[in-house]
Amino acid sequence: MRIGLFGFLFVMWALIIAGGGILVTVLGPFSISGYGDFDLLTSILKAIIAIILVIVWILVLSKLKNWIFKKEIKS
Amino acid sequence: MTELIIPAIISCIIAFFTVYFITPPLIKFLQKRNLAVKDVNKKDHTMVVRPGGPSIIAGIIASEIVLYYFFQLNEILAIMITSFIAFVIGYTDDRKVMGGWFKPVALVIASLPIILLGTYDSNLAFPLFGAVKIPILYFGLIVFMIPITGNTINSIDVLNGVASGFMVIASFSLSIALFILQNYEMAIISLPLGFVSLAFYKYHKIPSKIFPGDSGALTLGAMYGAIAIVGHVEIIAAVALLPAIINSFLFLSSMKRIVEHRQIKGKPVDHTEDFRLQATSDKTAPITLVRLILAAGPLSEKQVGFAIFKLAIFSGILAVITAFMMRVPI
Numbered sequence: 001m002r003i004g005l006f007g008f009l010f011v012m013w014a015l016i017i018a019g020g021g022i023l024v025t026v027l028g029p030f031s032i033s034g035y036g037d038f039d040l041l042t043s044i045l046k047a048i049i050a051i052i053l054v055i056v057w058i059l060v061l062s063k064l065k066n067w068i069f070k071k072e073i074k075s
Numbered sequence: 076m077t078e079l080i081i082p083a084i085i086s087c088i089i090a091f092f093t094v095y096f097i098t099p100p101l102i103k104f105l106q107k108r109n110l111a112v113k114d115v116n117k118k119d120h121t122m123v124v125r126p127g128g129p130s131i132i133a134g135i136i137a138s139e140i141v142l143y144y145f146f147q148l149n150e151i152l153a154i155m156i157t158s159f160i161a162f163v164i165g166y167t168d169d170r171k172v173m174g175g176w177f178k179p180v181a182l183v184i185a186s187l188p189i190i191l192l193g194t195y196d197s198n199l200a201f202p203l204f205g206a207v208k209i210p211i212l213y214f215g216l217i218v219f220m221i222p223i224t225g226n227t228i229n230s231i232d233v234l235n236g237v238a239s240g241f242m243v244i245a246s247f248s249l250s251i252a253l254f255i256l257q258n259y260e261m262a263i264i265s266l267p268l269g270f271v272s273l274a275f276y277k278y279h280k281i282p283s284k285i286f287p288g289d290s291g292a293l294t295l296g297a298m299y300g301a302i303a304i305v306g307h308v309e310i311i312a313a314v315a316l317l318p319a320i321i322n323s324f325l326f327l328s329s330m331k332r333i334v335e336h337r338q339i340k341g342k343p344v345d346h347t348e349d350f351r352l353q354a355t356s357d358k359t360a361p362i363t364l365v366r367l368i369l370a371a372g373p374l375s376e377k378q379v380g381f382a383i384f385k386l387a388i389f390s391g392i393l394a395v396i397t398a399f400m401m402r403v404p405i
Contacts, residue, residue: 005367006389009317013393016310017400020201028207040211047212062328068367 004068011064015057023050082145083263090138090267094274097130102278102285114283116234116376118350123283126169128290131271132162135298138267149192150305151264154298156188161225161297165290178229178293182222185297189217194305201310202400217304224300224312227319229292230326233365234380236280238287241319241387242272242295248315248391249299252398253306261306268298281377311401315394318386322364329362347373 027049031042105111105124114121135158143151164181167173189195197213198206232238246269253262272295278284287295303312313320341360344352353373354366368374368382 005321005364005386008321009386009390009393012317012321013314013390013397016314017202017397020310021204023199023209024201024204024207027209028205043209043211046209047215050209050212058324058328061324065325065328065362 008061008064008068012061015060019053019057022053078145079259079263082142083266086138086141086263087266087270089141090134090270091274093137094130094134094271095277097133098127098275098278098285101127101130105285112286114235116346116350116352117282121282123286125286126166126288126290127275127279127285128162128165128169128288128292128294131275131287131291131294132159134271134274135267135294138271139264142264142267146260146264148260148264150194150261153188153192153194153305154264154301157185157221157301158294158298160185160188161221162290162294165225165229165288165293168289168293178289179222179226182225182293182297183218185225186217186221186300189221189301189304190214196307198307199309200307200401202397203403216309220304220309221297221300223323224303224316225293225296227316227323228296228299229289230323231319231364231383232287232292233363234281234376234383235283236276237380237383238292238295239272239276239279240380240384242299243269243276244384244387244391245315245319245394246272246299246302248394249302249306249308249312251395252308252311252315255395255398256308256401258306258308261302261308265302265306268295268302271295281380308398311394311397314397315387315391317390317393318364318383325362325364325367344369351375352379 027046030046102124105126110126111122111124114123136155139151139155143155161182164178164185167181168178195213195217197210198208199213199216200206228238228242231241246265250262250265250269253259253265275287275291279287299312299316303309341357342355343357343360343363343366345355347353351373352365352369352375354369360366364383364386365379368379374382
């Protein structure tokens with residue numbers, strides 16, 4: 001039972017690290033030029049993409065949660 | 076280094092002993108006023124007083140005032156004011172039952188001191204890969220961080236000693252991470268949270284003499300969130316808090332809405348004849364961390380509490396590993 005939960009925690013952690021990697025390496029350098037110094041549009045776009053990544057993170061965890069919970073009940 | 080060690084020792088002693096000495100008279104005061112609730116996980120009709128929030132906030136304020144005397148940092152003020160606003164919100168909910176949306180929305184106000192005092196850095200640091208600057212995203216993170224951490228700790232406060240014990244493990248993990256990152260002042264500022272939780276755990280552990288209530292749980296959670304932002308360790312803080320985040324995640328994904336525990340009709344957990352806890356098969360009940368732990372079979376309240384602490388220690392270790400990874404960029 002607990003192995004499943006520890007595994008779930010570990011996957012959550014790994015997804016956080018991987019998500020951070022995507023944010024920093026892909027999203028970080030991304031910019032749209034010509035919209036002033038603050039570059040509000042770039043920031044908004046980055047924020048939207050980051051939120052989408054978080055939603056994907058939640059969906060993956062949701063699937064994983066269902067899989068673990070069903071497995072725990074069966075065992 | 077002495078200029079750091081002395082304030083650290085004094086503030087930790089004050090944090091611990093303020094809660095240690097204030098809680099017993101608070102228990103007597105609450106007993107006299109009959110401010111007690113039934114402990115649903117006990118066979119006999121045990122009544123436990125609440126809220127323990129006043130002693131927790133007293134420990135936090137007293138220790139952080141001492142630290143402010145030594146360091147005079149706006150970061151300390153931000154943490155203190157944020158924690159105090161969260162306490163007031165929680166205390167309001169303790170005294171008068173509010174709707175499910177009250178705490179998350181009201182806790183947004185608690186994040187304002189961090190913004191107004193400018194005690195944040197909009198670079199979001201990740202392990203291995205470095206930092207990314209997304210000002211709008213970071214602003215949203217500040218606004219949502221305090222409601223999330225506050226309610227997350229509140230939602231795990233379901234068994235004797237779990238919220239305070241969990242907070243001891245998570246906050247000390249965060250302090251260790253701050254030391255690893257050589258952010259010594261913030262590490263010292265964060266230490267009182269662990270000592271306040273530890274002192275409160277003495278009275279909250281099974282069998283509880285006092286419950287923290289919303290005021291206690293929200294104060295602990297909000298202070299934790301404030302330290303995460305002000306100390307620029309948001310990701311590490313999230314990792315250390317993962318078991319509690321799982322609990323909130325399971326709850327929300329099964330209920331599909333924000334709802335107070337008392338408004339839920341289905342019971343996720345009930346009792347065996349010998350009063351051990353067991354998971355129900357009620358489909359209308361939320362899936363919670365406790366229910367998931369009990370899926371393999373009944374356990375005593377103490378066993379479930381220790382299972383949660385083991386998960387907290389595991390994520391605390393992951394948080395410390397994450398801190399080391401912060402120092403080794405690819």
